[in-house]
Amino acid sequence: MGNPIVLHLGDDIKWNHEPYKKLQDKFEIRRSYSMGRDEFKQALKDKKFGNFVAMYRPFWNTGGEMGNWDEELIALLPSSCKIYASAGAGFDWVNTQALAKRGIIYCNAAAACTESVADAAIWLILSTFRKFTWSSLSARSCQVDRFVAANRNIAAITHNPNGHALGIIGLGKIGHRIAQKAHTAFGMRILYHDIRRLPADVEGPLDAKFYDRLDDMLPDADALVVATPFGGDKVVRAEHFGRMKKGARLINIARGKLIDEDALVQALESGHLEAAGLDVHYDEPRVNPKLAAMDNVELLSHTAGASVESHIGFERLGIENIVNFFETGKAVTPVNLHFFDDKAKL
The missing domain is CATH 3.40.50.720 (NAD(P)-binding Rossmann-like Domain)
Structure with a gap:
């Protein structure tokens, strides 16, 4: 049996190479890179990425090519997936309640920006x-x-x-x-x-x-x-x-x-x-x-949170959310726990 799989959405890591190396030591990283919605949906149907346990999106302007994360898209995720850690503070583009119904904790990165x-x-x-x-x-x-x-x-x-x-x-x-x-x-x-x-x-x-x-x-x-x-x-x-x-x-x-x-x-x-x-x-x-x-x-052009420091934090916080969740059972910055019952939070 190999390491559990993390699906990395979007671009390569730019700053947090050491923490990312530690993530690689604990998980097998598979990539979607920049993939359109239809292609991403088909890849999920074909189980191209395997039974991944987590999704990691370190940049808000990449990895989002598949569009809104609505019930249609979320329904295609494998039952093995337990956490989605993404860059950015807002989460109006993702149906966090639908994720919760699938047993997936969503974590944002507001603290980083x-x-x-x-x-x-x-x-x-x-x-x-x-x-x-x-x-x-x-x-x-x-x-x-x-x-x-x-x-x-x-x-x-x-x-x-x-x-x-x-x-x-x-x-x-x-x-x-x-x-x-x-x-x-x-x-x-x-x-x-x-x-x-x-x-x-x-x-x-x-x-x-x-x-x-x-x-x-x-x-x-x-x-x-x-x-x-x-x-x-x-x-x-x-x-x-x-x-x-x-x-x-x-x-x-x-x-x-x-x-x-x-x-x-x-x-x-x-x-x-x-x-x-x-x-x-x-x-x-x-x-x-x-x-x-x-x-x-x-x-302004929706740039309030746009800085190098924010992006460094987005990368790091996403990694910390995933690692902490699988080590302790608790994510660092979850936003949809109120849609879970107490048992599902753990």
């Missing part, structure tokens, strides 16, 4: 308060009149974030790190809404205020950051924009489909919202042209 995403959120927060997009576009236009207009007029309508209230939807690892940076560096007051209240030793250093209901937090927040995983539905809907404080700002570093984008456009056009900062988009990779035309909206 926490610093990068939090840094990007801070940039977006700062930009919405200081109108950096307007200033940057005016300078890049190389047009004297646009430069002069920005230079003369920005000071009258921009603010320092210091002392303002930052409302965060989802105070997980990334949301918490955003709160730490905003509170420590900017002196912002921290408000948050989540499915559960965090312990006093977490709230205390941030002087954070918990809101059980999102509707209660919205009127108090000068800026709202969306930092929660996508659960299949919008979190900020049309009615929520009306409850937000006039002149508030909205920042999204989570998933585009968490926000009613048409309602966001209307809130910005009406002047009810002061500004927005978006790393993610509803119809990604297509960007809403109305948002793109606004000087008070900062747009």
Whole structure:
């Protein structure tokens, strides 16, 4: 009998060669490389990869050529598969409940990109308060009149974030790190809404205020950051924009489909919202042209978590999840255990 099989999806390892060598010592590594959905499905039907016990996807932009991991694809996985460890923080592209029904634990890698995403959120927060997009576009236009207009007029309508209230939807690892940076560096007051209240030793250093209901937090927040995983539905809907404080700002570093984008456009056009900062988009990779035309909206190309440090962490954390699971029975960063019964978690 040989070593159990791990199916490595996508590109080669680039940084964590020593940990990967240890994985190779414990498991037989088989590869799918870059494979289209139909080809991948046929390979699973033909048992080309054998009865693998784990899947490992170290990069978010490779190994995903087979498209969404829906019930159709998941149903083809061998019963031997027990864990799927993937790069990236979000997991809206994979049906984690369907994986659980097949007895497969899904692990994300949010911990590896926490610093990068939090840094990007801070940039977006700062930009919405200081109108950096307007200033940057005016300078890049190389047009004297646009430069002069920005230079003369920005000071009258921009603010320092210091002392303002930052409302965060989802105070997980990334949301918490955003709160730490905003509170420590900017002196912002921290408000948050989540499915559960965090312990006093977490709230205390941030002087954070918990809101059980999102509707209660919205009127108090000068800026709202969306930092929660996508659960299949919008979190900020049309009615929520009306409850937000006039002149508030909205920042999204989570998933585009968490926000009613048409309602966001209307809130910005009406002047009810002061500004927005978006790393993610509803119809990604297509960007809403109305948002793109606004000087008070900062747009990124879903790159908040994109850094060398994040990718190094993605590689390493995926390996740690697989090794730890088969050595101890517990994964490091599982996200779908709530779909298992207690017996299946082990």
